[in-house]
Amino acid sequence: MKNVLFLLFLIPLLSNCQTEKVTISKYPAHVGNIEFDQNIDDPNFKRCILDDRYAYQYYNDSKGFQYKGEKLAIIEKLNKSNILSDKNSNGYITVKFLVNCQGKTGLFRVQQINNDYQEVDLDNQLKDKLLTFTKSLDGWMSKEIDGKKIDYYQYVTYKIVDGKISEILP
Template sequence: MRLTILSFITLVFLTSCSDKQNISSEMYIGTYRIMDQMVPYPFIIQQKKDTIYLYNNKGNSIDKITNTSINKNKSLNFQEKHLKITQKEDDEFLAFDLLDTTNFKTFKNGKPSPKNSAKFKKIKSENKLDLQKVKKEIGKFIWKYDVVEDENSNPNNDLEIEKLFYFKNDSLNIITNYYYQGLKTISEYETKSYNFFVIDSIYFLSLQKESSNPQPIYQIVRYDSNKIELRDFSSRVSKNIIFHKESISVIDYTELAKNSSIYSNCFDGYQGEYYFGDDVTFNKGNEYIINYVNENIPKNETNSGYLIVHFNINCSGKVGNFGLIQMNRDFKATAFSKEFVNHTINKVSKLEEFPASNSQLERLNYKDVHAFLMFKINNGKIVDVCP
């Protein structure tokens, strides 16, 4: 009798465990494709029981297939994506879309290139959120993010960069402020679409532009009335980023936006270098730049050295996304006066005679380029610039 009861309990226990395993769900978020370019790949894959679901950047299930596992060399053949698993680890995998020959380049022998694969990272539920409360409250405030730079950022040692976010009903408005030694030098403004969604108690914030300009999906880790914590998967090492509630009013924010220059990359995933493809040097030449920046230059600077302003040139020839590096004549770190730096960066931001940039190389797909101007300074005056 005792053996019969024990056997029954064991059977119930094993059945219970089996049921839990069957209903368990594994979630993978698309981080980026192309290992050395990190173009966002905004899709989510969920494995649940014997079905694998594919979600887009708005959290909509766009396809599903019957499959029991995600393993190396296996293919997940959705209707519009045939994802060949080229590498598989416990918490991530690389997938190559066999149907997308434009964005997924093969080797010459036609085999998938792991470098050009898309990376998916396993994620798990963090904190339970009231998503309706988040949607209702988030648009009432302005949120500040002190930028944590990574491989997607332009070279920068000396500028402090903050972003101010305003989640309107129909758009996300972003002001980027650049500070040097506490002085705001310039501000940029752009808008994107956004969406909040939840899949199996995991919460997401996704950004959207045109389909040809993919934007990342963030996992929402936690939210309260003063702070939003997100997990950012857009660089090689995922990181948590925090938006803090800012004291500025919506009215004041709107005024700041009006007084900021409008700038946006045409393709946020990757910027080429100025020396790729066609010549994207300044149309009027370096002599013009020297004379232009020296106009009304502050007289309080007496140091000598090099001031390097990094920036992007977008497909319309506009300038934005700044970085700053300063060196003395021995190429060691130095600091010019805030007035001198503010003047120089403002002058560069107003240059409008750069040619529009678009990739002319099949192996490098970009619409914007990273460029820089290295000013040689002698006793507070610009005497040369390169490239």
């Protein structure tokens, strides 16, 4: 009888002992984070902030967009590149990337949307040309917040009208 009571007492205790389940989220730690992808990212690109789950956005400080010569220098370089499309496409091609504390860039990602803001493949040749062009921009400035050099996300959006780049945003 004593053993039966002991088992009746022990069974509820054992059933409540569960090992903690570890779940891995498919979502990044912060909206907009770019995770390293060994298939497309340069393994030599180094982040300065050791916690690679976090980086600032380019607008997190009062300086905003930081490129030597500002956006005008990018526009002038783009005009010299004479990048055009063979297609008569309209929409936006956005290249997002990380600028580390040394002003070096990496972790490039591209998104194409139409004028209704729906993801589409506008023109993959134009997309590749703009990605190459954006990777060639070497005037990104490092940033500091509270006296500490930081990594930050930057993006450049190209507005496409009739297959031509009509504007660079932001």
